Amino acid sequence: MGGKRVVTAIALIPFLYLLVKYLPPLFFFLFVVIVVFIGQYEYYRFYYREFNKYTILGFFLGFLTLLTFDKDFNSLVARDAVLSMVVLISLIGFLFLKANPKDTLPGVSVILFGVFYISWTLGHLIPLRNQLNGENLIFFILIATWGVDTGAYYFGKLFGRHKLSPVISPGKTVEGAIGGVISCIGFAFLARWLFLRELTINNTILIGLIFGVISQLGDLTESMLKRSAGVKDSGSLLPAHGGMLDRIDSIIFTIPVFYYYIRYFVPEITFLPV
C-alpha cells in the first residue's frame, strides 16, 4: 500500500506545482471546481448511492459558493448575498425537483451541508492563491498537512499500541496520532524553509501543532460520515488513495484554519482581503 501511495503522490506534486506556479488563475479556479465537484459527488453518494438531480443541485450551489471567492465576481456581488441565496435555492430546488416528501428533510440537509463542508472550505484556496506569495502559502499547507498523514502512518506502525477510536477508525492509534502532530511540526519547518521563510519560528510551531490536531480531526470526522453511510472508501479515483474525499478530508480542515490564522495572527505576511 505504502509504495503505490507514494507513486501517486509523486505524480501529483509536479502537476500541482505547474498548476499553482505557472498557469493563469482561471486554471487554478477550474482545478478547485473539479476537486470540489468530485468531493461533493462522493459525499452525496454516501446518502443517495447514485448520481441524481440532487447531485446536480449540489454542484450548482457548490459552484455559486466558489464563485464568491473569485475577485471579479466578488466585486460585483458580495459573498454574503450569494450565500443567502444558496440557502434559499437549496430549499426551492427541492420544491421544484418534486422530491419525495419523506426525503426532503434529510435530503436538503445533506445537499446543503455538502456545499459548506466541501465547497466553502476548499474555496479558501482561491483567495489564498491571490495573496502576494500565494503559491508558497498553498505549498506550505500541502506539505504540512501531508506531514501529519505520513507521521501518523509510520509512528502508528512502529509504536501503535492503544486504539484511538475503535468504532470509527479501528486502524488508528493514539501513538500514531501523537506521531502525526510531531511530524507535522517537523514538516511545517521543512515547508517554512522551502517556501515561507518570513514566517516566525513561533508561528511555525503553532501552525504545526494546530495542523497536527485539526487535520486528524478532519480525517476522523470524514470516517465518521463514512461509517454513518456504511462505506469504506469514499471512491476509487486515485490508485491506493481511496476516493477524493479520503484525500482531501484533512486539508478541508487545514485550509480555512490556515487562511484565518494568517489573516489575523501573522503580521509578517501581508494579507490581502480579496
Next chain:
Amino acid sequence: MMLSEKEENIDLDHLSDEELLELMDKGHMPGHIAIIMDGNGRWARMRGLPRIAGHREGIKSVREIVTFCREVGIEVLTIYAFSAENWKRPELEVKALMMFLEEYLQRELKTLMDNNIRFMTIGQTDKLPGSVKKWIEKVEKKTEHNTSMILNIALSYGGRTEIVDAILRIMNDITNGAIKPENIDSKLFSNYLYTKGLPDPDLMIRTSGETRISNFLLWQIAYAELYFTKTLWPDFRRHDLLLAILDYQHRERRFGMIEEQITRTN
C-alpha cells in the same frame, strides 16, 4: 512602417491593436504619461446607471492601462484619480470612491508585484480616510524596490496647492538656513514639488472631450504634448492609448528650439 509628417492626420482608429503596435516607434516612447481620467459619470448616465457604476467600470480601464503601459515600456504613468476639489462631490460618491480606492490597492498589489511596478502617490494624502492611508503606505512600502515602471496616483491633488506648498517649504528651508535665496532656480523648485525625482510628463491625456487642464500638474506639463480624446474613461482601453501614443510620436517636440537644433542634438 513609418508614417511621414504629411500623413499626420491619417485616421488610424480602424486599425487593430496589433497593427497599431507595429506602427509604434519603440525608440520614441513618451517616458512619462499623465492622464486626466474623465467621463465616468457621463458613461454611467448614458446607460441610466448611477455615477458609482461608472467609477467601477473606470477601474477596469485603470487596470488595463497600467499593465499595458508596463508592457510597452512606459517609465512613469501618473493618473489623476481624485482632485482636491473632488471632496466637494456628494458624500456618498466620495465614500464610494474611497472604498474603490482601497479595494483597488488590495486587489492590485499582487499585480503590481508580479509586474515589478512601483506605486507612488502625489497630493495631500493625509486628508484621506485612515484605512485608505494604511493601504497606500503598505503598497508603497511593498513596491518600493520595483523597477520596471512607476504608477503614480494623484489623490486629493491640486496643482496650485502643490506649488504653494513648495513655496512654503522653500521659505521654511531658507529660514532654517538649509538653502539660500540665490540658490532658487527651476531645478531646485522642482525638488520641492510632490513629484520630486520624477521626470516631467511627455504626454498628457484627457478623456471625455473636455479640453481643460483642471489644476493638474501645472508646473510639470510645461513642455508636455497635450492629447484630448472624446472617448469616455471607462471606454478608454489599450486601443485608445495606442492612438494617443502614435499621435504623440508624430508630433515634433522642440522645447523652444528650432528644427535644426533638434536634429543636431539627436
